[in-house]
Amino acid sequence: MSKIEVKDLLDAGVHFGHLTRKWNPNMAPYIYMERNGIHIINLYKSVAKIEEANEALSKIAASGRKILFVATKKQAKDIVSEKVANVNMPYITERWPGGMLTNFVTIRKAVKKMAAIDKMKADGTFNTLSKKEKLQVDRLRAKLEKNLGSISDMTRLPGALFIVDIRREHIAVKEAQKLNIPIFAMVDTNADPRDVDYVIPANDDASKSIEKIMTLVTEAVAEGLKERQKDKADADAAATEGEVVAPTASAKAAKSTEADKPAEVTAEEVVEEAKVEEVAEEAASAEEDKPAKADKPAEAGKPTEKADKPAKADKPAKKKKATKKADKPAEVATEPAKADKPAEKADKPAEKAGKPAEKADKPAEVKEEK
Numbered sequence: 001m002s003k004i005e006v007k008d009l010l011d012a013g014v015h016f017g018h019l020t021r022k023w024n025p026n027m028a029p030y031i032y033m034e035r036n037g038i039h040i041i042n043l044y045k046s047v048a049k050i051e052e053a054n055e056a057l058s059k060i061a062a063s064g065r066k067i068l069f070v071a072t073k074k075q076a077k078d079i080v081s082e083k084v085a086n087v088n089m090p091y092i093t094e095r096w097p098g099g100m101l102t103n104f105v106t107i108r109k110a111v112k113k114m115a116a117i118d119k120m121k122a123d124g125t126f127n128t129l130s131k132k133e134k135l136q137v138d139r140l141r142a143k144l145e146k147n148l149g150s151i152s153d154m155t156r157l158p159g160a161l162f163i164v165d166i167r168r169e170h171i172a173v174k175e176a177q178k179l180n181i182p183i184f185a186m187v188d189t190n191a192d193p194r195d196v197d198y199v200i201p202a203n204d205d206a207s208k209s210i211e212k213i214m215t216l217v218t219e220a221v222a223e224g225l226k227e228r229q230k231d232k233a234d235a236d237a238a239a240t241e242g243e244v245v246a247p248t249a250s251a252k253a254a255k256s257t258e259a260d261k262p263a264e265v266t267a268e269e270v271v272e273e274a275k276v277e278e279v280a281e282e283a284a285s286a287e288e289d290k291p292a293k294a295d296k297p298a299e300a301g302k303p304t305e306k307a308d309k310p311a312k313a314d315k316p317a318k319k320k321k322a323t324k325k326a327d328k329p330a331e332v333a334t335e336p337a338k339a340d341k342p343a344e345k346a347d348k349p350a351e352k353a354g355k356p357a358e359k360a361d362k363p364a365e366v367k368e369e370k
Contacts, residue, residue: 009047010043012206013209014202014213015040016203017039017040018188020037023189024190026193027192030042030045030046030187030189030193030199031189049199054220055220056184058223061222061224061225061228062224062228066154066156066159067089067221068158068160068161069084070161070169071210072092072093072096072168073168076207079210080214083214083218084214088153101172101176102175104157111148113140117137159182161176161182162184162185163184163196165186166187166191167191182197183198184198185199186204188201188204188205
């Protein structure tokens with residue numbers, strides 16, 4: 001990756017921002033100064049951010065995922081389509097189709113429709129249509145090609161989004177945020193950098209500035225693709241050597257190590273089996289211990305005591321009590337005194353009735369004495 005020079009960015013006019021009255025306060029860390037009512041972007045910070053973004057983009061490209069470039073500005077359309085086509089990445093330079101990411105299934109249907117029209121032309125079925133139908137199909141094909149032709153190879157959601165002017169492409173930013181797709185963007189002094197994962201502070205209005213940044217970015221993507229191709233070629237070469245090349249001493253050693261690999265795997269399996277056996281043995285021992293615990297004297301006595309509790313009811317003392325209680329009604333029935341008690345009680349009132357008579361005689365005696 002070629003080193004990024006501040007002088008090259010300065011010559012391209014990357015440092016020019018917007019009017020001070022149009023600025024976004026969140027861009028303050030990236031602004032160097034103000035001159036003639038225009039903010040000047042700090043190019044040293046721009047260089048650091050470009051290097052950071054290029055490293056991330058090269059990794060994404062090396063992983064085999066696509067990076068979708070979005071630029072619908074008049075001054076950016078041709079530059080982006082030219083630069084991005086060289087690295088075989090999808091791009092949007094016309095109107096951003098709403099739901100491009102969040103409703104990707106429907107967009108894919110439109111792309112398949114375009115492929116079906118191409119197939120009709122190749123089969124010859126297109127020639128069987130009437131003149132009017134041919135015109136309609138051609139117009140539909142041209143419209144689809146204009147809007148979706150550059151993303152016809154994108155069979156799944158992109159791994160990242162690169163945007164020129166996030167204020168203009170705010171719908172694309174929202175969709176990417178909803179799907180957690182990383183966003184790389186050229187951010188001018190009038191935009192909010194908090195919506196972007198990898199900010200590149202730069203002038204997004206001048207064609208020279210856009211061209212310079214896009215050149216640096218596409219170089220990083222190309223390096224990532226080369227790295228991927230190299231890794232793929234090495235893997236293919238290793239696979240073909242393993243099939244065709246005669247076994248040399250080193251190859252034999254490699255084979256022996258490869259032969260040992262299954263042993264390692266089996267060793268791991270043996271360890272796992274041993275763990276399973278240990279668990280099974282512990283479970284079996286736990287089951288054997290349960291009856292042993294039941295045979296212990298202390299524990300065995302408890303159930304016997306519980307079993308003896310009914311025997312406590314059979315104790316002789318309790319039996320005697322029960323018999324005494326049972327004999328009491330007989331004694332009550334045989335004792336005449338107890339039965340005569342009511343008669344005695346009945347006589348008592350008579351005696352008590354006689355007492356007032358005695359008391360009544362006393363005043364008579366007193367009167368006679370007087």
